Amino acid sequence: MRCENNHSFDVARSGYVNLLLSSARRSKQPGDNSAMITSRRRFLEGGYYQPISDEINRQFSAAAIESSCIMDAGCGEGYYLARLSDQLPVSQNTRCYGMDISKPAVVAAARRYRQINWLVGSCARPPFLNDSLDAILCIFSRACFEPFAQALKPSGRLIMVTPASSHLKELRGLIYENVIDHRRDKFIDAAAEYFDLIEEKRVTHTITLPDSRAILDLLAMTPFFWRITLERKSHVASLDALTVQLDVDVRAFVPCN
Template sequence: MVNKTLFQCPNCAKPLKRGHKQYFCSNGHCFDIAKQGYVNLLLPGHTGTGKPGDTKEMIRSRREFLDKGYYQEFSDTLNNMVLETLKTEQSDSISIFDAGCGEGYYISRLKQKFFDNNINNLDMYGIDVSKSAIQYAGGRDKDIHFAVASSYHVPILANSIDCILCIFAPRDEKEFKRILKPSGKLIVAAPGPKHLYSLRKFLYDSPDVIGQKGTVEEGFNLLLHKLVSYSITINDKEDIFNLFNMTPYSRHTDDDAENKLKTIGEFTTEVDINIRVYQKA
């Protein structure tokens, strides 16, 4: 059985169809489907030197931390905003694309939110430059089209997406504008000024306050802005270390601070996240 998809060939930009074991285009380019259900559409020229994306250890820590529900309040708020933004869509299917989807936590919860509201006409896609992340994502939800790919070379057809999610991820606004439908929405979630401040204060003598992040200007108009702010208390040493290990701070912290963090049995810190909804101009 062959199905049309919204993926495009990374070699020639022709539409990709999905067969039983491969994605393929009319020019004969083929891409194997992994056992977890994802496809690798990342070409060698789409990344710099070295292994792209987060490490396997960071991804594992993020998956375990998120699955404990510490960011569920943020995820629920995001899902409500997406549902409110898209529930009036009248098309045969609602196409949603998660750019930098990581291990698939947010988009899989979003899919369930739509299902809980009896909206089943979904066509959902997620990409990440990390193969390890997409392996987790594909194993989490087989109904979402996942691919290893870069957000700077998005393998999605032009003018095909109703809503793009960009959650703590890098973005190429020209690419986003290319793939969105004329009425398409871009929803960006980025750290607020106090996000994980207590953790940063523990690790560094004088942590900086995070500046304005997640703002998009050229080609988009801001429709809505919401700050999600609450505190979390972590009572498990492994969860505390997973939080640390899933952040960029794990790459820039000395051994003394890291070892000290491993001895703590309880830790409270802030969740402070900006969610902005943009309309394609």
């Protein structure tokens, strides 16, 4: 596989393509590491975040998108895109692409979900022609609104999942002295130059994590993992159970005219 600049990219044996040039990396291994990906997969397969996936799939179905090409930007180990792919009619012949900057995440996704195309790359430079995508998913990931708007067809949709004010407030209370509610409108403000908001659904759900492994798995898949002190991490690891609030916004945007 070659790009317009004559860079060559090989398809790995497990089925993914690494499009991340060494010059574009900020570290030797950007993104989540293998241990974090293992924690993420174990947690998601426990069904704790299925209400989020269900709402993404509902919005996608309700929009009646004439889907032929979908990208999950920041796909992780592939949970959300795989569940969406499973509900799409075979007759649509949809091409699904999952992209993440983490090579371990993409390797894990490619090994599990072979019906999907997996790419290691940066969402700031998605490898798609302008006006070529029918939908982009951006789930707890960095939103690169300008390149997303360029890659989407005029009729395309961006479906975003972002934390609402009380998301994981109980876990955050174990990590920080002062817990500040997430600002729900900041993502709408950031998108406004390139996208119009057309649908918004707040998903709330109470989750009880039954043991320390599930609690630590959740911690490992959040930004809090990088900020928690060793003392507080030891305290979190000592808990036998934890009840937390899932509180997220699932929003659909269309490119501005």
